[in-house]
Amino acid sequence: MAKTIDRRRFLQASAAAVGFAQINPDFLISSAFAQSGKPLVFLSAENITGNWDPTAHTTLSQKNIEGFVMGFLTRTPMTLDDPGKVVYELATDIKLLDPHRLQIKLRKGVHFHDGKPFGPEDVKATFEYGAGKDRPAQWYPGPTETLTITTPDDETVIVDTAKGGYPAHLFIFLASFLPMMSAKDIAEGPGGALTRRLNGTGPFRFVEQRGNDTVLAAYDGYFRGKPGIPGINFTFTGDSTTRMLSLMNGQASIVERLEPEQVETVKGNPKIAINEVVSVENKYLWFRCSKPPFNDVRVRMAACHSIDRAMLLEILGAAGHASANFISPVKFGYIDLKNYPAYDPAKAQALLAEAGFPKGKGLPPLEYITSVGFYPKTKEYGEVITAMLNEQGFPVSLTVLEPAAWNERLYHRPGGGPGHMVDCGWSTGSPEPDLVLRTHFHSSSHRITGIEDAEIDASLDKERAAPTLEERKAVLQNETMPLLAAKMPALSLFTSVMIHAMQRELKGLYIYPDGSIDASKTA
Amino acid sequence: MFVLSFLARRLAQGAVIIFLVSLLIFTLLRVMSGNPVRQMVGGMAPDSLVEQIATQMGLRDPIIVQFGRYAAGVVQGDLGRSFVRPANGAATGGANFDDLTRGARAGVGDLILDALPMTLQLAGLALAIALVFSALLGIAAGLRPGGVFDRLAFAVSSVFISIPNFWLGIVLALLLSVKLGWLPAIGYGGFSYTVLPALVLAVELSPVLIRTLSSAVAAQMSEAYVAVGHVRGLSRPRIVAAHALRNASVPLLNLLGVQFSSLLGGVIIVEYIFDYPGLGLLTINAVLQRDFPLIQGIAIVTSAIFVLINILVDLAATTIDPRLEY
Numbered sequence: 001m002a003k004t005i006d007r008r009r010f011l012q013a014s015a016a017a018v019g020f021a022q023i024n025p026d027f028l029i030s031s032a033f034a035q036s037g038k039p040l041v042f043l044s045a046e047n048i049t050g051n052w053d054p055t056a057h058t059t060l061s062q063k064n065i066e067g068f069v070m071g072f073l074t075r076t077p078m079t080l081d082d083p084g085k086v087v088y089e090l091a092t093d094i095k096l097l098d099p100h101r102l103q104i105k106l107r108k109g110v111h112f113h114d115g116k117p118f119g120p121e122d123v124k125a126t127f128e129y130g131a132g133k134d135r136p137a138q139w140y141p142g143p144t145e146t147l148t149i150t151t152p153d154d155e156t157v158i159v160d161t162a163k164g165g166y167p168a169h170l171f172i173f174l175a176s177f178l179p180m181m182s183a184k185d186i187a188e189g190p191g192g193a194l195t196r197r198l199n200g201t202g203p204f205r206f207v208e209q210r211g212n213d214t215v216l217a218a219y220d221g222y223f224r225g226k227p228g229i230p231g232i233n234f235t236f237t238g239d240s241t242t243r244m245l246s247l248m249n250g251q252a253s254i255v256e257r258l259e260p261e262q263v264e265t266v267k268g269n270p271k272i273a274i275n276e277v278v279s280v281e282n283k284y285l286w287f288r289c290s291k292p293p294f295n296d297v298r299v300r301m302a303a304c305h306s307i308d309r310a311m312l313l314e315i316l317g318a319a320g321h322a323s324a325n326f327i328s329p330v331k332f333g334y335i336d337l338k339n340y341p342a343y344d345p346a347k348a349q350a351l352l353a354e355a356g357f358p359k360g361k362g363l364p365p366l367e368y369i370t371s372v373g374f375y376p377k378t379k380e381y382g383e384v385i386t387a388m389l390n391e392q393g394f395p396v397s398l399t400v401l402e403p404a405a406w407n408e409r410l411y412h413r414p415g416g417g418p419g420h421m422v423d424c425g426w427s428t429g430s431p432e433p434d435l436v437l438r439t440h441f442h443s444s445s446h447r448i449t450g451i452e453d454a455e456i457d458a459s460l461d462k463e464r465a466a467p468t469l470e471e472r473k474a475v476l477q478n479e480t481m482p483l484l485a486a487k488m489p490a491l492s493l494f495t496s497v498m499i500h501a502m503q504r505e506l507k508g509l510y511i512y513p514d515g516s517i518d519a520s521k522t523a
Numbered sequence: 524m525f526v527l528s529f530l531a532r533r534l535a536q537g538a539v540i541i542f543l544v545s546l547l548i549f550t551l552l553r554v555m556s557g558n559p560v561r562q563m564v565g566g567m568a569p570d571s572l573v574e575q576i577a578t579q580m581g582l583r584d585p586i587i588v589q590f591g592r593y594a595a596g597v598v599q600g601d602l603g604r605s606f607v608r609p610a611n612g613a614a615t616g617g618a619n620f621d622d623l624t625r626g627a628r629a630g631v632g633d634l635i636l637d638a639l640p641m642t643l644q645l646a647g648l649a650l651a652i653a654l655v656f657s658a659l660l661g662i663a664a665g666l667r668p669g670g671v672f673d674r675l676a677f678a679v680s681s682v683f684i685s686i687p688n689f690w691l692g693i694v695l696a697l698l699l700s701v702k703l704g705w706l707p708a709i710g711y712g713g714f715s716y717t718v719l720p721a722l723v724l725a726v727e728l729s730p731v732l733i734r735t736l737s738s739a740v741a742a743q744m745s746e747a748y749v750a751v752g753h754v755r756g757l758s759r760p761r762i763v764a765a766h767a768l769r770n771a772s773v774p775l776l777n778l779l780g781v782q783f784s785s786l787l788g789g790v791i792i793v794e795y796i797f798d799y800p801g802l803g804l805l806t807i808n809a810v811l812q813r814d815f816p817l818i819q820g821i822a823i824v825t826s827a828i829f830v831l832i833n834i835l836v837d838l839a840a841t842t843i844d845p846r847l848e849y
């Protein structure tokens with residue numbers, strides 16, 4: 001499915017040839033909207049944390065705000081055609097000096113919104129602070145003490161991972177995901193400037209938080225020129241009907257997370273354009289692997305063979321995209337796995353019998369927990385999954401909860417956590433596959449499943465330690481992912497399609513697969 | 524003198540009511556499902572950390588002890604701090620509790636004071652629209668029982684009371700905002716943003732007001748003093764305006780007090796649909812986030828408003844009709 005990743009050649013090539021317009025000029029916001037002089041009003045389906053420190057949260061809506069305000073070393077459009085494509089932003093070149101040393105060359109003449117010039121000390125401070133063990137986001141491959149970061153001159157940063165024993169190339173993917181913070185802000189320490197406001201190098205600067213509205217204004221000193229849009233109002237609006245009404249009456253410029261029915265409704269509206277993008281998010285049926293009966297791989301496999309994923313996609317309509325792996329097709333290393341369990345009731349029955357539960361007899365009552373109100377159609381396809389499992393003899397009952405209550409019950413805890421299966425998506429704005437695989441299936445993390453499996457650990461360690469990206473891809477595709485498909489700690493049901501609706505004059509706005517937006521129209 | 528003793532007596536009764544409501548809400552919040560500490564620390568935190576923080580916050584003390592501590596703060600004007608919302612006012616999804624960079628939490632009193640004027644504006648406008656509409660129809664219906672207006676009033680009331688407010692809100696927004704472009708619908712950017720949600724609330728309020736007015740006016744028009752008024756040579760408009768309506772206004776006034784108070788609860792769905800930043804939207808978010816101090820604060824303020832409005836209504840009713848005793 002994924003085409004050849006030419007990152008190595010790309011990194012070896014001169015950065016000068018890589019321009020912003022290389023992605024696609026269409027992703028610049030259309031001049032028609034910019035000339036109207038109106039601020040862009042974005043209605044978000046998710047609220048923010050209220051703590052502006054980018055390392056303090058994993059909240060998607062806040063990551064979207066950071067996408068407007070903060071600068072990144074690179075950006076990765078993550079398209080189906082070219083998942084590995086990179087556009088340099090604050091970096092002009094990134095290359096591996098050896099397996100444990102990565103050299104980053106920085107763009108000159110860039111300033112933070114508070115006026116401080118951007119330099120190597122900011123990259124060093126960002127990496128060292130963000131990798132701290134106490135930072136809640138935990139995006140880094142190893143803690144601060146495993147990193148040695150040097151700044152030999154005013155445009156170069158060397159990241160050395162030898163102390164941690166993991167390869168430095170892991171930072172290549174992360175470069176598009178980690179917002180660059182000011183060393184001055186970081187020096188203020190916990191509770192300082194980082195918490196109170198965003199300060200970045202991006203096209204829009206943070207003005208204020210006004211109730212549910214985050215107010216951003218075009219940054220005069222943006223290194224690519226001041227954006228044509230004067231500002232952005234980013235507003236949390238919890239109800240999808242309200243968001244849609246606001247778009248239809250012209251109050252909102254762009255809204256996110258449309259239900260499939262809403263797409264059908266607005267498709268005929270000449271004033272509104274729809275943007276559908278295969279996202280970085282897969283939706284999963286997570287098994288609680290540390291307690292019976294799903295501590296038995298045969299029972300997990302039987303459950304997987306009981307579920308007809310094609311039927312789920314019919315329910316989802318435009319909001320779902322077929323995939324057969326644990327990561328999205330827009331992530332590094334994706335392939336359609338040959339041994340990914342397909343719908344096969346006969347095999348499900350054989351596995352159940354082999355596990356000592358013929359036709360499901362002897363299985364305890366099983367609880368399947370899902371949410372309603374955030375992801376599209378969870379209740380609807382949850383009911384279908386429940387019916388399919390019951391058909392094969394799994395005594396499953398579905399518990400549908402509002403997001404806050406569901407979130408309480410989501411994660412693994414000692415003893416297995418609530419319920420036996422949980423529905424949840426996982427979205428990270430980077431091609432890095434370990435943000436899903438290692439996070440969920442390595443014994444050191446296992447956030448939802450609770451799986452502890454030495455074979456999986458060893459394979460995940462092996463792919464991470466591969467000296468080059470090509471070798472890593474080979475290990476991922478030939479060993480790690482097939483191994484996971486043979487053990488199925490979770491069933492990835494499908495890949496989400498991120499659906500945005502916007503005013504027609506905004507058509508062409510580039511929306512990344514994690515939902516963040518490029519609105520940096522130059523003047 | 525009567526007014527002072529009336530106020531003293533009713534305020535004392537009101538204080539007892541507010542105390543009981545607070546105790547009830549406080550107790551219910553602590554026995555219902557949903558753990559606020561789990562929301563604060565995040566789903567990944569182990570149960571032991573949840574228990575440790577809950578203990579530190581005093582949430583494992585007996586309910587009566589917790590309530591005593593809370594009530595002592597309330598008496599001094601301190602409604603506490605939100606569990607979830609930061610001082611910058613954002614609607615939050617909850618940051619990690621043990622994160623040292625977590626900003627100061629917002630004061631419950633400040634959050635309520637920001638939202639309350641918006642809701643009072645909405646409720647006030649809704650009541651005004653409902654009153655004007657109901658008065659026109661209800662009085663006309665009451666003056667001719669069984670006539671055209673009476674039948675019309677019955678039909679309108681029946682239709683209005685059957686319309687779910689969430690449906691009407693969406694339809695009105697589609698019609699008046701999306702199709703005709705006459706009014707803004709979502710959020711708040713000035714007084715005009717209050718009109719659509721107020722219309723929805725007015726439709727909800729009107730049936731009871733129409734029926735009360737029409738039956739009260741009809742009852743008054745059948746009283747002996749109306750016939751005597753004719754004999755004394757008073758004109759029908761004079762009898763209606765100066766006598767019948769004045770007497771018919773007492774039951775309406777009592778009803779208005781109850782209706783205005785219930786509006787404070789009724790705005791929840793309407794504010795959510797229109798994303799109107801009042802007390803209703805604040806309440807929904809507080810409930811979804813298990814933000815106990817905020818829910819309690821809203822309950823206390825709402826019950827205090829309820830009590831005060833009823834006292835004022837009773838006071839006004841006794842002024843209109845001194846025979847009434849409360």
